[in-house]
Amino acid sequence: xxxxxxxxxxxxxxxxxxxxxxxxxxxxxxxxxxxxxxxxxxxxxxxxxxxxxxxxxxxxxxxxxxxxxxxxxxxxxxxxxxxxxxxxxxxxxxxxxxxxxxxxxxxxxxxxxxxxxxxxxxxxxxxxxxxxxxxxxxxxxxxxxxxxxxxxxxxxxxxxxxxxxxxxxxxxxxxxxxxxxxxxxxxxxxxxxxxxxxxxxxxxxxxxxxxxxxxxxxxxxxxxxxxxxxxxxxxxxxxxxxxxxxxxxxxxxxxx
Ligand SMILES: Nc1ncnc2c1ncn2[C@@H]1O[C@H](COP(=O)(O)OP(=O)(O)OP(=O)(O)O)[C@@H](O)[C@H]1O
Numbered sequence: 461x462x463x464x465x466x467x468x469x470x471x472x473x474x475x476x477x478x479x480x481x482x483x484x485x486x487x488x489x490x491x492x493x494x495x496x497x498x499x500x501x502x503x504x505x506x507x508x509x510x511x512x513x514x515x516x517x518x519x520x521x522x523x524x525x526x527x528x529x530x531x532x533x534x535x536x537x538x539x540x541x542x543x544x545x546x547x548x549x550x551x552x553x554x555x556x557x558x559x560x561x562x563x564x565x566x567x568x569x570x571x572x573x574x575x576x577x578x579x580x581x582x583x584x585x586x587x588x589x590x591x592x593x594x595x596x597x598x599x600x601x602x603x604x605x606x607x608x609x610x611x612x613x614x615x616x617x618x619x620x621x622x623x624x625x626x627x628x629x630x631x632x633x634x635x636x637x638x639x640x641x642x643x644x645x646x647x648x649x650x651x652x653x654x655x656x657x658x659x660x661x662x663x664x665x666x667x668x669x670x671x672x673x674x675x676x677x678x679x680x681x682x683x684x685x686x687x688x689x690x691x692x693x694x695x696x697x698x699x700x701x702x703x704x705x706x707x708x709x710x711x712x713x714x715x716x
Contacts, residue, residue, distance in 0.1 A: 489649060511535055558612045561617070689711070
């Protein structure tokens with residue numbers, strides 16, 4: 461049983477017949493990529509696993525405890541989520557936003573410590589946004605905002621990282637840097653699940669893959685076995701050419 465596990469889980473995608481129940485466990489050290497076409501339910505799955513929306517059926521366990529039995533704060537001490545899109549609830553600087561990652565560990569009136577501030581600084585540096593610490597987040601570019609969101613999750617550094625499109629808005633260098641961070645956190649014993657649109661990032665960085673089909677079908681397993689060109693062509697209804705670079709497959713869409 462992994463640090464995050466789903467048993468008989470059916471996600472609630474509006475208007476869809478119930479799909480294949482998911483039975484999977486995300487173990488420490490694993491990086492799961494969730495792949496599927498637009499509307500397949502990737503975000504819905506992540507939000508369900510985070511306890512933000514109810515499932516149609518099944519059970520989710522976090523560290524062996526049913527999610528339904530945990531209070532929100534207990535969940536936030538073990539699990540963090542980066543949303544695909546962000547809205548600013550209220551004006552906040554980059555440093556203040558990253559500090560939100562420490563809130564699950566602080567009691568109501570407890571002030572953040574020097575150690576918390578140090579974690580924020582280190583996270584901002586790791587995500588290459590330390591120079592933006594005093595800027596209001598709504599003034600940032602899309603890629604800068606994405607890196608601040610990742611820095612906030614790194615400040616939280618929970619056992620389970622759920623990230624909806626980690627490389628959204630990022631240039632090539634920062635895509636690679638963020639995926640490298642995911643790899644490092646997995647090596648440090650975290651369990652990660654990432655929604656990805658880029659097959660090549662999945663092939664390069666994921667240990668496990670879950671393929672979600674628009675009709676609710678799904679299959680999952682080790683990345684090497686799941687990233688089979690025929691299966692991916694059916695998933696995306698897109699012909700693919702495959703070459704190998706640096707020991708990993710590179711998928712290139714081709715026209716008929
Ligand atoms: N609140 C809602 N009301 C109605 N339909 C919804 C709602 N939320 C999600 N859906 C639908 O559920 C389906 C799954 O959405 P979801 O965002 O999980 O897909 P996704 O795989 O993450 O897609 P994308 O790749 O475009 O991000 C979509 O068809 C979406 O329109």
